Amino acid sequence: MPLIEAKQIGIEFPVAPPNARSFRHLAIKAASRVGGRVSKNEGSFQFVQALDDISFTLKHGDRLGLVGHNGAGKTTLIRVLAGIYEPTRGSLRVVGRNVPMFDIGLGMDEEASGYENIRTRGLILGLSPEEIEQRVPEIAEFAELGDYLELPIRTYSSGMLLRLVFSIAASIHGDIILMDEWIAVGDAQFRKKTHGRLQEITNRSGIVVLASHDHGLLRDTCNLGLYLDGGRVRAFGALDDVLKELPKV
């Protein structure tokens, strides 16, 4: 059974001022320590507390909507759950296979054909070549790009590229869907199709975590809510209760 167990997770981002990464500065700092020259904290790492003391448990069937202002920590939390950032405090247990539905276009090669990019992207997502081959027909069919898949993707329009990228991302199977904003791509017809596909994916998976500002969408998709404010949990519980906590616009 899929499970996410976050215990007092904290994330501190080191923010290097331009100097902190330079050897010259380190040397000056070392020298000034000897000579007794006082250098204020300038040039040393500062930290941004992106997440602070986040605890929650998600079980099979839970659909969590992440809400909060820009910079509240929604994206960071999604990336922590995806295993990209290791928490600097607390602990995290994730049981089940992740399906990352964010930054879905990374690692594509302009010069390579659509088919080649399906394979590259599949490899990056951790699929074996056999698993990728099995999925190619399904992806090709969904993207509706026809013979274009034989051409280098630099010949695609941006809408066509998004179709391909989405089709690859949507072909990944797993128990935990992590989504940073609902994905809407393509023209009206394809948009409807992606919406249907995303609903299908979220319905069939064990756990969904969706960060969004769209309350209507969150009500349609999620049953739980987590309100982040300045990296801290302001409210966690049934979605409707959490949405009530948000400041009125």
Added chain:
Amino acid sequence: MTTLTDGQVERFVVADQRRVSWARCREDIAPFITRHVTWRALAAGDIRSKYRRTMLGPWWITATNAITALIMGAVAGRFLGADMKTYLPHFMVSMTIWNFIASSLGESCYTMINAGGMIKAVDMPILIHVMRMVQRNLIIFLHNIAIIPVIWLIYPWSIGFVSLLSLFGLALVYVFIVSLTTIVSMICVRYRDVPPVMNAIIQLLFFISPIIWAPGQIKGGTFIVALNPIAYLLAVTRDPLMGIVPSLASWAGAIGCVAVLTAAMVYIYTRYRSRVVYWA
């Protein structure tokens, strides 16, 4: 990442694990083997992509190496007053192995920096980025050595079963490169002054390694060679190929350097792996 009894994968992370245990090392280094399909296929794609729409494709690598051989053969051999028949094979074999080391080391400075976007977006062990880069250079190296048999046909030297020893040497060079570039790429993403310094170091290494010269040819040559890890690696790879059995000291030096470096890499990787995403 562990697999549970019902086939589910489990990931359990506790923050700020500074203690480097044997179990953590094993788990972190595992993608080297478990994900070899990924980094090999990605590297092959890189090479295909680079030589797309060219006539010779990756054989351009071989062609440029042949041109180097021609130029060096015509100019440098005479300049150093050496006999072409012995000098050119020595130089070309050394240069080909050196290029594998030098270009991997040079690229490693920017491996993690350039992969920053991907490191922050995909849950993929960062070792894969290094392995992809090394694999790319291995493919280039394999195209480069295609020139050696041609040189052998022009200036034949004696080879025998002893030449097979160079495969062991090559395995050592490979492990050396993987360990060194993993460490360098992690240092470079943290301290952005290192990449330009590294360029200078690579040039220095080129001149203090017996590539354009042989240890007997210059004053103090044997002394420099005794302190240079690259010289040991060259000795155990190049010498068997030239029909010479490397001395026991060369083997000991090469294996020693590789062992120490690999141990350092495993420690540094396990200790700082999870920090790289914050530095990238």
